[in-house]
Structure formats: C-alpha cells, structure tokens
Amino acid sequence: MNRETAALHLAYTRPDAYGALSVPVYNNVSYEFADAQTMSDVFCNRIKAPDYSRVANPTVTNLEQRVKVLTGAEHVTAFNSGMAAISNTLMAVAGQGGNIVTSWHLFGNTLALIGRTLLRFGVTPRLCDLTNLAEVEKRIDEKTCCVFLEIVTNPQLEVADLEALASIAHKKGTVLIADSTVIPFTETHLGDLGVDIEVLSSTKYLSGGGTSLGGLVIDYGCKPEFNQRLKQEQLFNFGAYMPAQSAYMQTLGLETLAVRYRQQAANALALAEALQNVKGIVRVDYVGLPNHRFHDLAQRQFGPTAGAMLTFDLESQQACFNFLNRLKIIHRATNLFDNRTLAIHPASTIFGLFGDKEKRVMDVRPTTIRLSVGLEAVEDLLSDIKQALE
Numbered sequence: 053m054n055r056e057t058a059a060l061h062l063a064y065t066r067p068d069a070y071g072a073l074s075v076p077v078y079n080n081v082s083y084e085f086a087d088a089q090t091m092s093d094v095f096c097n098r099i100k101a102p103d104y105s106r107v108a109n110p111t112v113t114n115l116e117q118r119v120k121v122l123t124g125a126e127h128v129t130a131f132n133s134g135m136a137a138i139s140n141t142l143m144a145v146a147g148q149g150g151n152i153v154t155s156w157h158l159f160g161n162t163l164a165l166i167g168r169t170l171l172r173f174g175v176t177p178r179l180c181d182l183t184n185l186a187e188v189e190k191r192i193d194e195k196t197c198c199v200f201l202e203i204v205t206n207p208q209l210e211v212a213d214l215e216a217l218a219s220i221a222h223k224k225g226t227v228l229i230a231d232s233t234v235i236p237f238t239e240t241h242l243g244d245l246g247v248d249i250e251v252l253s254s255t256k257y258l259s260g261g262g263t264s265l266g267g268l269v270i271d272y273g274c275k276p277e278f279n280q281r282l283k284q285e286q287l288f289n290f291g292a293y294m295p296a297q298s299a300y301m302q303t304l305g306l307e308t309l310a311v312r313y314r315q316q317a318a319n320a321l322a323l324a325e326a327l328q329n330v331k332g333i334v335r336v337d338y339v340g341l342p343n344h345r346f347h348d349l350a351q352r353q354f355g356p357t358a359g360a361m362l363t364f365d366l367e368s369q370q371a372c373f374n375f376l377n378r379l380k381i382i383h384r385a386t387n388l389f390d391n392r393t394l395a396i397h398p399a400s401t402i403f404g405l406f407g408d409k410e411k412r413v414m415d416v417r418p419t420t421i422r423l424s425v426g427l428e429a430v431e432d433l434l435s436d437i438k439q440a441l442e
C-alpha cells in the first residue's frame with residue numbers, strides 16, 4: 053500500500069461492537085478483565101491489552117499504530133504535547149553527569165528545557181553550530197547522551213545535514229534525535245537518513261485545524277532500553293500520555309495530512325516568490341526558494357517540498373508591528389501549520405523574554421515576521437500582505 057492509502061485504510065486492531073468506520077473515542081479510564089489471571093497477565097505485560105488510560109488507550113494506540121506503519125518505525129508513543137514528547141525523550145536518554153550536544157537555533161521552550169530545566173538535574177547543554185561538523189564532532193564525548201536538533205530551525209530556517217550528523221554521532225557512540233515538526237513524515241523517511249529518534253509536535257500539521265495539542269516520539273530502533281524506559285517507566289511516572297479525544301482529532305488530521313501539507317507547501321513557495329518583489333520587504337527567507345543557502349540540502353533530504361513556514365524582514369520592529377496591526381485575512385497568532393495563515397513577530401513574542409544578546413546569538417532579528425502559510429488562495433494572502441505594508 054502507498055502511504056496515502058495506508059493513512060486512510062489502516063484498521064484499528066480490535067473492531068468495535070458496532071463496526072464503526074472511524075476509530076471510536078474511548079473516553080474511559082479503566083478496563084474490566086474477565087478474570088484475575090488475565091488481569092495479572094495484562095498488568096505484567098504477558099498479554100498486550102490496555103489496563104489504564106494514563107498509559108494505554110485504544111484510540112491513542114490506533115494513532116500510534118498508523119504512524120508506525122507510515123514511518124516504518126519500531127515504536128511510536130503519543131504524548132499530550134510536542135514539549136511532552138521532547139522532554140520525555142530527553143529524560144529517557146539523559147541522566148546525571150551527561151551532556152546534550154545541540155544548537156542555539158531551537159524552538160524557545162526546547163532551548164529553555166535543555167538550557168535551564170535539565171541543567172537543574174545535572175545534564176549539561178553543549179550549544180554549538182550544527183552546520184560546523186568538525187565542531188560537533190569535537191563537542192561529543194563519552195558523556196554525551198544525544199545530539200539533538202530541529203531538521204529546519206524556526207525561525208532561522210537552518211537545515212541540518214542529517215546523514216553527516218548521524219554518522220558523526222554514531223561514530224562517537226551516541227544517538228541523533230531530530231525534531232521534525234516542520235516537515236511531516238509523509239514526505240520523508242528520517243530513519244533512512246540515520247535519525248535514531250524523531251520527535252514532533254503533532255499540534256501543528258497533524259492536527260491541521262489547530263484542534264488539539266499532541267506530540268509523537270518515533271523510535272527507529274534506537275536502543276531497546278529507550279522504548280522500555282519511555283513506555284514502562286515514564287508514561288507511568290510522568291503521566292503525559294495523549295488523551296483519547298486528541299488522538300481522535302489527530303487521526304482525522306493524519307488522514308488528510310499529505311494533501312493539506314502539499315497544498316500549504318505549494319502556497320508557501322508561490323508566496324515566497326511573489327514577496328521578493330514587494331516594496332517594503334527587504335529580505336525573504338524560504339528553504340524552497342532556489343537561492344536559499346539550504347535549498348539543495350533540503351531537497352536532497354526532504355524531497356521537492358520545503359514546508360509552509362517562511363520569514364520576511366521589514367525595515368524595523370515598528371514596521372513589523374504596523375504590518376501585523378493592519379492584517380485583515382492573515383491572523384496574528386502563534387501556532388504553526390494551521391489551515392489558516394498565521395503571522396507573528398518572533399523577537400517580541402516567542403523569544404520576548406530572552407535578552408538582546410541572546411537573541412543575536414540565536415539569530416532572532418527584531419525586523420523579522422514569521423508566516424505559517426495556510427490553505428487560502430495565494431492571491432488573497434498576497435493582497436492582504438500588500439495592503440498591510442502600505
């Protein structure tokens with residue numbers, strides 16, 4: 053089956069009593085057992101069946117199974133947000149005295165998780181330039197728990213050379229963990245590029261309509277103890293599993309993901325091309341533009357599309373604020389990959405609590421607008437942008 057077909061036709065493992073065609077939402081907490089022995093067998097993992105919805109739920113398992121088939125992964129675990137997926141993954145690979153080799157160019161909360169929260173538990177961040185392979189190799193030592201990166205960074209649009217970084221990580225005995233939120237797994241096979249664990253915020257493309265929070269951990273066979281720790285220890289002890297209602301909405305999102313994504317990526321490319329000739333815009337960044345510094349690398353790794361996130365720069369921060377205030381169709385909002393187009397000024401919002409010096413290191417400029425391009429007609433988006441710049 054092709055992935056488009058599989059996304060629609062993968063059945064749930066145990067059909068419900070009425071033969072419902074879409075997956076039922078199991079909004080229950082507990083499950084009853086036929087007898088005491090079966091109950092013991094399920095609790096002790098001798099029989100695979102749900103026992104308590106903090107750690108297992110048929111609606112969530114169905115989503116995990118579908119993602120597993122679509123990605124070819126060994127294990128998939130769904131969490132209640134992207135940050136829960138990332139924090140649980142890092143807590144499963146890292147421990148006291150270890151270090152994480154990563155970049156300044158990270159989603160703000162991920163940077164704070166690694167730079168602040170995990171530091172309190174004795175895990176040291178090693179921030180480096182991931183485009184400098186020699187530097188990365190030097191920063192990995194026997195205490196390195198993982199190399200962590202985002203496949204296309206937000207908002208800098210830096211693309212990681214996954215094959216090169218995976219081979220360095222593996223040579224030095226560690227694993228590569230990649231946040232793939234900006235390019236969905238329907239377009240690329242990160243496992244084939246050497247990524248050991250893929251994490252993503254399913255709040256974004258998967259959910260699509262901005263209906264629900266979620267996160268996925270896609271394990272390509274990292275190490276047996278990783279999956280064991282995630283499922284047998286952390287789901288129980290941290291309690292951040294995806295709720296059934298969210299899994300239902302995200303399963304619906306998964307069924308139309310590839311179609312929505314390809315249209316959004318096509319819209320982003322058309323818009324990026326047009327914005328290069330709009331008065332008042334001094335710079336346009338989109339990985340899909342042939343003149344972008346990471347265009348070729350992105351095409352090689354992710355195929356012909358380059359996501360639906362682009363940035364452009366105006367003369368000043370004030371010009372950015374004026375622009376945002378005048379928008380009529382495009383929404384001032386912080387989500388990514390909603391069906392609607394969303395605009396934000398990252399320096400004063402997502403990165404607003406970082407200092408100016410930190411923002412310079414992170415390459416978050418006061419003149420940048422970030423656009424998450426939706427499914428509207430490009431013509432309408434362009435005219436909204438033009439009128440807001442006047």
Ligand SMILES: *Cc1c(COP(=O)(O)O)cnc(C)c1O
Nearest residue numbers: 133134135159231233253255266
């Ligand atoms: C949004 C986002 C996250 C966090 O996801 P939530 O679902 O909001 O917790 C992590 N990484 C990236 C790249 C994101 O865009």
